[in-house]
Amino acid sequence: MSRVLLELDHVSVSYGSVPAVRDLSLEVAPGEVVGLVGSNGAGKSTTLAAIMGVHRLAAGDILFEGISIAKEQPDAIARRGVALVPEGRHIYPDFTVEDNLRLGLLGRSTREGADRDLEWVRRLFPAIADSSTRMAGLLSGGQQQQLAIARALVSDPRVLLLDEPSLGLAPSVVDTLFDALAEIRDKGVAILLVEQRAQLTVAFADRTHVLRNGDLVLTLGPEDVVDTERMTQAYFG
């Protein structure tokens, strides 16, 4: 098995003639957290959508365990073990919480351990455990976000892509979330984390790439968390 689980090799993505991501290369290994930060429109969400097969690449390649997945359909990529917590949650508001979680199970390669994982996410996010028969649309914004994360976790992912998971969460729940991410990382899952909370991300991730207008302009390590000036410089140019 290749040491690197997910590799972006000089990836470019465009919306029509407008480039959204340019010549981006990055790697995530098992048990590693890689952060992706930048201002709005920097290309962070586009990168995650491209990995998931939702956007086609204009150039470059995306490799999972050394195999190109750039031309695969999103459902095939999901079943390989890549899970995305999309921006804006995208839970099913008219479905019960339980049904939303059951949809997460579709990405699993095996049903074995599914009940254990369901138990685990219910312990992680007690608020959703208490509402399993409620319509997901009736949950609070923070609870919906927890449900979106829980849904990704029960798919037993090998690569977890998170698009602003802390958005709309109360600070105590953000702590819970990052504790959970640490637990997932320690299980050997590769995590690619897009966040607005740059400092939190830099401190938590093994590496954090700063994107600006689709270009990777800077890579920071946890030791750079105190260097806010450098980060601000990279954000705004």
Add this chain to the structure above:
Amino acid sequence: MSFVQLLIDATALGALLALVAMGIALVFGVMRLVNFAYGELITIGAFTLVLTKGWPIVLRVLAAFVVVIASSLLMEVIFRPLRRATAATMLVATFALSFLLQNMFLFIFGPQGETIEFLAPLNRAIEIGDLRIRWITIIAIALGAVLLGFMSWLLGKTSVGLQMRAAAADFTTARILGVRAGRVIMLAFVLSGFLAAAVTLVLAVQRPLATPNYGFVVLVPALVGVVVGGLGKLVPATLGGFAIGFATVVLGDLLPSGSRVFLNSVLFAIVIIVLLVRPDGLFTGRTGVAERV
């Protein structure tokens, strides 16, 4: 006509159009495709029964199911290159297929059509007091109840149903979660073909002359029902189909006999008013679920 008699007849047509509406809504849900050629599946079923005259009934029923479901799957193959096309392109394509098929039937079977000769004795009525109920009316209601019950079980209680509902509600997210898009779309066409075949069997008894526009005349009111009920959601669309069928019979009874020719005018006037008041559909729920922040 007595009130109970009216209720029974209205329910029978409602059940039939509910099945057609569900067949349309199933495919629309997963492909955002309004299949105008859906009526032609019913016509294909009718002509299958015409061509199998003289066969044992069981074989004719089986042949109708096989041919209609296979035709539905063939439509899926035809529409496959259009999955990423705009809604307007898909709509025009289904229109084109519908008219192509209708003219093929015209060419092969002629404008007069052919008699189907399928289970005609089911048109006999049983009399209970002053009620006269045809056997096929009872069968239509029972079949509607059984099939709608089956579909509701399939969609509500099974994993494949959950996947179909997810694909219908938010296709991109469903794929991201691992729902196999191709398989779900194919299943939607199989199920909608299955419903079309079931509708054919009831219609073949009630309207025993197969003409080139045999299914199209059923498709139009059902499609109106789908829009009135709420396009894009299975239960509201199905209820819309039922409501149109039900309203057609009730209005037909309420209108003075000399004014029956205006039945469609009155019906469509009501539809226009409904859509003006509830543009998202009659059964979609006004409040829905508010966006949470």
